[in-house]
Amino acid sequence: MSESTVAAATAGRLLVPQVATIVDIRDETANGDTKTFTVQMDDPGAAFKHLPGQCAMVSVLGVGEAMISITSSPTRGWPLEFCIKRAGRVTGALHDAQVGDKIGLRGPYGNTFPVEQWKGKNLVFIAGGFALAPVRCLIDYCLAHRDWFGHIDIIYGARSPGDLCFKPDIFERWPKEKDTTVSLTVDRADDAGTWKGAVGFVPQFVEKLAPSAKDAVAVTCGPPIMIKFVLEVLPKLGFKDEQIYTTLELKMQCGVGKCGRCNIGKKYVCVDGPVFCLTEIKELPNEF
Amino acid sequence: MPKNLAIDPKEMEKTQARLRAEAARLLRDGAVTVFLGHEEGWDGLPVPFFAKTAEEAERLVWNPLVAFNLAKYLLDRLGDDGKVGLVVNGCGSLALDRILKDRRFPRERLYVVGVPCTGLLDPDKVLGLPEAERKAALEGRGDPGLFLKRCGWCAAPNPVIADVLIGEKVPESEAAPGPLEFPRVAEIEAMSPKERFEYFQGMFDRCIRCFACRNVCPACNCRECCLDQWEPLWLGRAVVPSEQLMYHFIRAMDVAGRCIRCGECERVCSVGIPLMELNDKFMKDIIELFGVERPDIPAEVEPLGQFAESDPDLESSQ
Amino acid sequence: MGEGGLTMVPSPDQKAKSPVPRATGVLPKTKVGQWVTGLLAENTVMAPVRVDGKPLFRELRRPAAGQEPQLDLESVHTVNSPKGAVLPQTEALLDYKYVKTADGGSSLELHARTLERPIVLFGVRPCDAAALELIDQVFLTGAFIDEQYRERRDKVTVVAVACGAPARSCFCTSFGLDPGSARGADVVLYGRSGPGAAAEPDGYYAVAYTERGEALLSAPAAKAAGVTDLSAAEGAKVEEVIAAFRAQTTPLGERLGKVDVAEKLDGLFESPYWEKVAGRCLGCGTCTFVCPTCYCFGVTDCGAGGQGVRFRYWDSCKFPQFLQMAGGHNPRPAKKNRTRQRFMHKLNYYHHRYGEYLCVGCGRCVESCPVGLHLPLVAGDVRGL
Numbered sequence: 002m003s004e005s006t007v008a009a010a011t012a013g014r015l016l017v018p019q020v021a022t023i024v025d026i027r028d029e030t031a032n033g034d035t036k037t038f039t040v041q042m043d044d045p046g047a048a049f050k051h052l053p054g055q056c057a058m059v060s061v062l063g064v065g066e067a068m069i070s071i072t073s074s075p076t077r078g079w080p081l082e083f084c085i086k087r088a089g090r091v092t093g094a095l096h097d098a099q100v101g102d103k104i105g106l107r108g109p110y111g112n113t114f115p116v117e118q119w120k121g122k123n124l125v126f127i128a129g130g131f132a133l134a135p136v137r138c139l140i141d142y143c144l145a146h147r148d149w150f151g152h153i154d155i156i157y158g159a160r161s162p163g164d165l166c167f168k169p170d171i172f173e174r175w176p177k178e179k180d181t182t183v184s185l186t187v188d189r190a191d192d193a194g195t196w197k198g199a200v201g202f203v204p205q206f207v208e209k210l211a212p213s214a215k216d217a218v219a220v221t222c223g224p225p226i227m228i229k230f231v232l233e234v235l236p237k238l239g240f241k242d243e244q245i246y247t248t249l250e251l252k253m254q255c256g257v258g259k260c261g262r263c264n265i266g267k268k269y270v271c272v273d274g275p276v277f278c279l280t281e282i283k284e285l286p287n288e289f
Numbered sequence: 290m291p292k293n294l295a296i297d298p299k300e301m302e303k304t305q306a307r308l309r310a311e312a313a314r315l316l317r318d319g320a321v322t323v324f325l326g327h328e329e330g331w332d333g334l335p336v337p338f339f340a341k342t343a344e345e346a347e348r349l350v351w352n353p354l355v356a357f358n359l360a361k362y363l364l365d366r367l368g369d370d371g372k373v374g375l376v377v378n379g380c381g382s383l384a385l386d387r388i389l390k391d392r393r394f395p396r397e398r399l400y401v402v403g404v405p406c407t408g409l410l411d412p413d414k415v416l417g418l419p420e421a422e423r424k425a426a427l428e429g430r431g432d433p434g435l436f437l438k439r440c441g442w443c444a445a446p447n448p449v450i451a452d453v454l455i456g457e458k459v460p461e462s463e464a465a466p467g468p469l470e471f472p473r474v475a476e477i478e479a480m481s482p483k484e485r486f487e488y489f490q491g492m493f494d495r496c497i498r499c500f501a502c503r504n505v506c507p508a509c510n511c512r513e514c515c516l517d518q519w520e521p522l523w524l525g526r527a528v529v530p531s532e533q534l535m536y537h538f539i540r541a542m543d544v545a546g547r548c549i550r551c552g553e554c555e556r557v558c559s560v561g562i563p564l565m566e567l568n569d570k571f572m573k574d575i576i577e578l579f580g581v582e583r584p585d586i587p588a589e590v591e592p593l594g595q596f597a598e599s600d601p602d603l604e605s606s607q
Numbered sequence: 608m609g610e611g612g613l614t615m616v617p618s619p620d621q622k623a624k625s626p627v628p629r630a631t632g633v634l635p636k637t638k639v640g641q642w643v644t645g646l647l648a649e650n651t652v653m654a655p656v657r658v659d660g661k662p663l664f665r666e667l668r669r670p671a672a673g674q675e676p677q678l679d680l681e682s683v684h685t686v687n688s689p690k691g692a693v694l695p696q697t698e699a700l701l702d703y704k705y706v707k708t709a710d711g712g713s714s715l716e717l718h719a720r721t722l723e724r725p726i727v728l729f730g731v732r733p734c735d736a737a738a739l740e741l742i743d744q745v746f747l748t749g750a751f752i753d754e755q756y757r758e759r760r761d762k763v764t765v766v767a768v769a770c771g772a773p774a775r776s777c778f779c780t781s782f783g784l785d786p787g788s789a790r791g792a793d794v795v796l797y798g799r800s801g802p803g804a805a806a807e808p809d810g811y812y813a814v815a816y817t818e819r820g821e822a823l824l825s826a827p828a829a830k831a832a833g834v835t836d837l838s839a840a841e842g843a844k845v846e847e848v849i850a851a852f853r854a855q856t857t858p859l860g861e862r863l864g865k866v867d868v869a870e871k872l873d874g875l876f877e878s879p880y881w882e883k884v885a886g887r888c889l890g891c892g893t894c895t896f897v898c899p900t901c902y903c904f905g906v907t908d909c910g911a912g913g914q915g916v917r918f919r920y921w922d923s924c925k926f927p928q929f930l931q932m933a934g935g936h937n938p939r940p941a942k943k944n945r946t947r948q949r950f951m952h953k954l955n956y957y958h959h960r961y962g963e964y965l966c967v968g969c970g971r972c973v974e975s976c977p978v979g980l981h982l983p984l985v986a987g988d989v990r991g992l
Binding site: 330331332334336337338339357361362365495497498499500501503504505517525526527528529556557559560561563 | 658659660661663665686687696697775886887889890891892893896897905907909918920921923926928942973974975977978979980981983984
Binding site: 105259267286 | 703936939944955
């Protein structure tokens with residue numbers, strides 16, 4: 002089952018992936034449109050080390066490739082976890098895959114969150130929907146280096162309780178971490194009335210929670226509309242542009258800065274991003 | 290080439306003046322929010338121009354080189370407010386009619402300035418001439434071979450659609466379109482199937498899949514082109530002989546019966562593929578099968594768009 | 608592969624310097640066909656030829672015995688550019704195959720392709736030779752090197768021919784090049800009688816600028832075609848001839864002048880100019896595909912029954928689907944966005960990364976765009992904004 006060959010000539014070829022196996026699939030959302038795939042490289046020598054924020058190109062041979070952020074922290078090593086929402090042809094094909102299926106994988110690509118620069122700071126993570134995925138990698142990385150940071154705030158929301166991802170982490174693991182607060186909200190509670198938490202959109206929720214901007218760094222990922230409003234709330238709370246980080250995404254084909262596609266102005270999201278500080282984003286043209 | 294093709298530079302200058310005045314008036318009065326026409330580009334090639342003010346209307350030109358069909362740009366105006374003005378000559382009005390009869394743009398949003406036409410010149414040929422010959426051509430003293438190919442089978446010297454007409458109408462006796470001839474198609478038909486296949490494969494071998502032919506074609510006006518779709522993948526993205534044939538055959542089939550024989554596809558093809566050979570073959574077939582004398586003139590319903598008891602493939606009509 | 612012949616990315620200083628001649632020979636005009644035939648024995652040769660009246664740059668077929676390939680060395684540029692030699696319009700990246708295993712599962716095999724035959728580009732114009740270097744900078748520098756591109760590139764030898772009579776659409780001089788430039792070329796052929804529309808060269812000075820070029824000139828195919836060494840008397844003349852070719856002006860280049868708009872464009876992203884100029888764009892890929900420096904590509908798979916090919920293919924930022932994302936969002940939904948993207952890429956974004964413009968002034972966009980939306984127009988307009 003696990004044999005795979007990559008001819009010697011392919012080794013080190015930029016656009017040729019390694020062969021990997023899906024070793025686990027779990028649903029994240031109640032409606033099944035978002036799943037976490039656990040992936041192992043068939044050739045252990047091909048397993049790469051990544052840093053928080055980085056992504057990999059995941060292939061379904063015969064369909065294509067998609068750039069997916071790595072949701073498991075590098076401190077956990079391999080196998081890697083990818084959280085993927087069904088959206089187009091490649092993600093659709095991945096959703097139709099089974100445990101044991103072979104895929105292509107190459108990476109790690111993109112820049113990384115400048116975690117070293119945040120030593121001594123309080124961290125505020127704000128995420129919406131399945132965009133918790135890239136932030137989760139960062140959160141776990143920071144938790145693995147807990148003493149580097151002050152208080153950690155994880156503020157997370159989704160459309161409904163069923164849409165909250167990484168439920169074991171948000172309900173059980175993270176709240177238990179030292180000096181870490183997890184605050185959850187949903188746009189609307191479900192009919193069963195079992196949701197006892199906050200109800201409301203993430204930006205308003207953040208405003209209500211009012212995390213302090215003093216010695217703090219905010220990282221936010223989510224649907225564009227959420228980001229837009231979060232970026233209006235954070236300055237109100239005293240956050241300056243240089244304290245705010247987010248990730249951007251654009252359509253990609255090569256993932257390595259060659260195909261000329263994913264640029265915003267002169268920056269390529271695949272090599273100059275996906276992590277951007279708000280000061281950088283404000284210098285970019287408004288075309289993404 | 291019909292004997293009544295002629296370039297009358299004085300007449301065209303008058304037309305240009307009247308066109309500018311009319312467009313300026315329409316824009317000033319707010320009757321249209323944009324006027325589609327041509328302006329002088331680099332090197333004397335008229336290029337599409339969309340005037341938004343009466344001042345800008347002064348840049349509109351009308352000269353022997355305004356070959357480019359503007360009707361396709363209406364598809365960019367679907368989301369606009371207000372009416373759109375545009376200037377069309379005869380073949381330009383056929384392109385417009387194609388877009389209207391395909392129900393891709395509402396007639397009530399249009400203000401059409403029609404210009405009767407006795408021929409236009411091929412800009413690429415004219416602009417490549419030495420100075421003296423070029424001048425002669427633009428003054429109406431050039432070689433008859435400089436006219437656009439389509440002038441040779443002009444279906445409508447007088448625009449078939451116009452809210453206002455600028456210029457002298459071409460008398461009906463000279464304007465009547467005669468039957469079409471397809472000498473090149475007959476030559477290709479005479480080839481054996483193997484020869485024909487090799488001929489077309491060789492022809493499309495140099496296609497660079499730029500889609501200029503599709504994008505300039507007034508009959509290619511689908512909201513989403515099947516050739517762009519990924520699911521299903523009608524057209525593989527690989528530029529290989531089999532896909533080249535698929536592209537051109539699919540497109541020829543899709544415009545069959547609706548082609549207005551403007552030949553713009555051929556004219557914009559950067560690698561000089563004689564694309565009209567395929568379209569002409571379909572047109573010849575339609576003439577023979579359905580008895581329509583001039584399929585290049587848009588009809589209310591096209592032969593391939595209707596079912597009639599006289600259709601040749603019905604048993605009752607055998 | 609060794610450094611020999613492949614001009615690795617020069618530093619900004621080196622770009623300003625001209626390549627230095629290393630060897631020179633004389634090639635009689637009547638022997639060009641023979642030389643090319645000789646090259647065809649061991650190489651893929653791509654050259655300008657006339658097809659139905661259009662000059663195209665294509666792979667030559669080996670001629671029948673006793674015949675020679677008919678090259679078109681008169682047309683100033685071919686409709687398509689030589690860039691397809693280093694970045695083919697369709698290029699396989701890997702073959703894949705799912706194989707059923709004994710235990711009912713499947714394994715996946717991936718194989719890359721290798722290029723066997725070396726490639727000689729014969730009769731390339733100086734603008735196109737320089738363009739190859741501009742594309743090299745994308746694929747061979749930066750965070751990642753494209754090994755497949757490099758493998759192919761290392762196998763390419765460029766024999767350029769200097770332009771004796773620039774076309775009316777030429778403007779290489781606007782970008783620091785000239786009709787006799789050797790940038791990107793291993794060998795340059797200069798008509799012996801010098802430039803000029805009336806000049807009919809009876810032969811060429813074949814000047815090698817790289818190790819690879821030298822090797823080509825001293826190889827058996829060249830010798831058999833009569834590429835002879837220069838006599839002492841001709842030695843000085845060669846320099847004169849080269850200088851004469853290089854001193855030529857280009858018609859559109861004179862009109863456009865030196866292009867210097869990169870910095871100005873920094874502040875023009877939101878300018879209403881783009882909306883004005885973009886309306887006429889047909890949305891086809893003609894400009895991007897005939898352009899020798901446009902390199903954007905897509906990657907997709909094609910297969911059936913569990914096996915197939917992953918390949919890259921030329922894509923165009925002018926196509927509406929270029930940035931169409933799954934989920935429906937398109938960051939460049941209008942012609943204004945896409946037209947702006949193309950010209951910003953060429954005149955600003957590339958300049959920011961590499962210090963020069965992504966254009967060599969070949970004039971193909973001027974010749975081929977059906978609506979006259981070409982680079983000199985935009986560069987000239989921007990200067991006046």
